[in-house]
Amino acid sequence: EAGVAQSPRYKIIEKRQSVAFWCNPISGHATLYWYQQILGQGPKLLIQFQNNGVVDDSQLPKDRFSAERLKGVDSTLKIQPAKLEDSAVYLCASSADRTGRNEKLFFGSGTQLSVL
Amino acid sequence: GNSVTQMEGPVTLSEEAFLTINCTYTATGYPSLFWYVQYPGEGLQLLLKATKADDKGSNKGFEATYRKETTSFHLEKGSVQVSDSAVYFCALSNSGYALNFGKGTSLLVTP
Numbered sequence: 001e002a003g004v005a006q007s008p009r010y011k012i013i014e015k016r017q018s019v020a021f022w023c024n025p026i027s028g029h030a031t032l033y034w035y036q037q038i039l040g041q042g043p044k045l046l047i048q049f050q051n052n053g054v055v056d057d058s059q060l061p062k063d064r065f066s067a068e069r070l071k072g073v074d075s076t077l078k079i080q081p082a083k084l085e086d087s088a089v090y091l092c093a094s095s096a097d098r099t100g101r102n103e104k105l106f107f108g109s110g111t112q113l114s115v116l
Numbered sequence: 117g118n119s120v121t122q123m124e125g126p127v128t129l130s131e132e133a134f135l136t137i138n139c140t141y142t143a144t145g146y147p148s149l150f151w152y153v154q155y156p157g158e159g160l161q162l163l164l165k166a167t168k169a170d171d172k173g174s175n176k177g178f179e180a181t182y183r184k185e186t187t188s189f190h191l192e193k194g195s196v197q198v199s200d201s202a203v204y205f206c207a208l209s210n211s212g213y214a215l216n217f218g219k220g221t222s223l224l225v226t227p
Contacts, residue, residue, distance in 0.1 A: 004159070033214055042205055042217030043160070056214060091160070105215060107159035 002026065004108035006092050012114045018080035021111045025073070025094030031055075032069055033105065034077050035091040043091055049075065082115045089113070118143045122206045122218035129196055129225050137191040137221045139180075139206035147210035149173075149182050149189040152217070154203045163191075163204070196225045 005024040013019050025032050031050050035043035046065065048055040051072035060067070064083070069075040079086055089112050093105040123138040141147065151163040151173070164173030169184035178193045191204060206218040 040219065042207075042219045043215075044217075045214045048214045093160075104162050104165075105160075107161065109157075109159045 004092055004094055004106050006090075006108035006111055008111055009109065010112045010114075012116065013082055014116050015084055016081040018078065019082055019113065020079075021077045021090050021092075021113075023075045023077070023092030023108060025075070025092070026096075026106055029094035029096050029106070030072070031095040031097060032075050033091075033093040033095075034067055034075070035093065037089045037091055037110070039088070046077070046090075079113075082113075084115050087113055087115045118147065118208055118210045118213070118216045120206045120208055120216060120218040122204075122221050125203075125220070125222040127221060127223045129223070131198055131225055131227055132195045133225075135191070135193040135196045135200075135223070137204055137206075137223070139189045139191065139218060141187050141189065141206075141208050143187075143208055143210050145210060147208040149180070150207040150209070150215065151178070151180055151189070151191050152205045152207055154205070154220075156202070160205065196223075198225045198227055201225045 007022050033048050034046040037043040046060045047057040047067045049069040052069045067077045089110040091110045093107045095105050120141045148167045150165045152160045153163045154160045164175040166173040166182035172181045180189050180191045201224050203220045203222045205220045207215045
């Protein structure tokens with residue numbers, strides 16, 4: 001089966017610019033996650049969707065980050081305006097689990113963002 | 117809150133050596149515990165899991181036992197191969213919340 005698709009693979013922008021990332025989860029997966037992975041650290045959850053509803057966005061910096069999941073399939077994550085500390089790999093993951101037990105996530109290869 | 121702490125890397129081993137990567141956790145209740153692996157150039161993937169105390173997760177020769185008394189989930193493999201070179205992440209999930217990851221441990225296996 002096709003995996004989680006993310007684009008672009010790399011992005012370089014200047015601070016205060018805006019950027020958007022796209023994710024296409026595995027077909028049929030109800031739950032979608034966006035994680036931020038700063039170099040040398042583990043992934044940190046930004047937002048979790050169940051179908052097209054938000055389950056957890058408590059760690060999303062809402063003054064500059066936004067995310068949507070239209071029709072419960074694809075998702076976009078946007079940063080506007082970007083700061084230097086946003087330089088990281090942005091990982092999208094999906095799960096078939098509908099119970100919230102989060103037992104197996106499938107990750108995309110990520111988008112590496114560099115903010116100059 | 118929920119958190120995991122894993123040993124600092126990088127870990128460098130010779131092929132066929134014994135591997136242990138330590139992981140301890142802090143959580144209320146009964147979390148599920150996981151090891152994820154990231155091979156060079158690839159996305160994170162689930163290696164093994166354990167959902168209750170004394171469970172042993174195993175896959176590809178790797179094992180980890182959920183020890184509630186020591187709040188630990190150490191990853192072990194009896195004989196590592198060059199192809200095991202990767203970054204290993206310990207993670208937990210509690211009460212339906214999304215996975216909470218450790219910082220990762222880089223493993224390099226030399227021939």
